Amino acid sequence: QLQLQESGPGLVKPSETLSLTCTVSGASISSSGYYWGWIRQPPGEGLEWIGSISHTGSTWYNPSVKWRATVSVDTSRNQISLSLMSMTAADTAVYFCVRGGRYSDQSTYYFDFWGQGVLVTVSS
Amino acid sequence: EIVLTQSPGTLSLSPGERGTLFCRASQYVNNRFLAWYQQKPGQAPRLLIYGASNRATGIPARFSGSGSGTDFSLTINRVEPEDFAVYHCQQYGDPPWTFGQGTKVDIK
Secondary structure, eight states, X not given: OOEEEEEOOSEEOTTOOEXXXXXXXXXXXXXXXXXXXXXXXXXXXXXXXXXEEETTOOXXXXXXXXTTEEEEXXXXXXXXXXXXXXXXXGGOEEEEEEEEEETTOXXXXXXXXEOXXXXXXXXX | OOOEEEEOSEEEEOTTOOEEEEEXXXXXXXXXXXXXXXXXXXXXXXXXXXXXXXXXXXXXXXXEEEEETTEEEEEESSOOGGGOEEEEEEEOSXXXXXXXXXXXXXXX
């Protein structure tokens, strides 16, 4: 059974960098042939895709956060990570780790497995 | 980027009724690459439909999706108590992948 579990700080100060980790269990990221990524949801609002990474390290980002976001993979720990620089109050959201489709098969680029999410609040 | 607009904002239904939710795209969605998700309070979204009309694993047959081009819909036949939730559409035809703002289905 595939499971994704996010971890990270619940509170970040303005201008600081957010670092989140997602631990994947039930599948090996390195041999999965899938994209893995991050989606966020501000309180009471809709969903926003942030970025995705493949098992080969190929990355896609949403232009809305591109220069601030970095998604990376640690295959030895079976984890993916999100780094988001220059945090502001607008970045307050629940951040979800997701599986995002088979590599090079756009017909599968929906999100079929989700972590439970972690609430990140930006406040001094 | 493709903007998805969902309607109505809230759909009030009685258990056993049929309801239809709509998702309109600002541009053509390639190959019907559109998905629907269900989200209950405090939970992560759950994939219901992909490719506009294909049910995901374990999704009951009362959920059906249709549409193409810029207009898509999700129909819930004979709404069950566990179906009251927020429903999101998402396009994956043209990056960046985008979502609609959601439709809340609540009890009439």
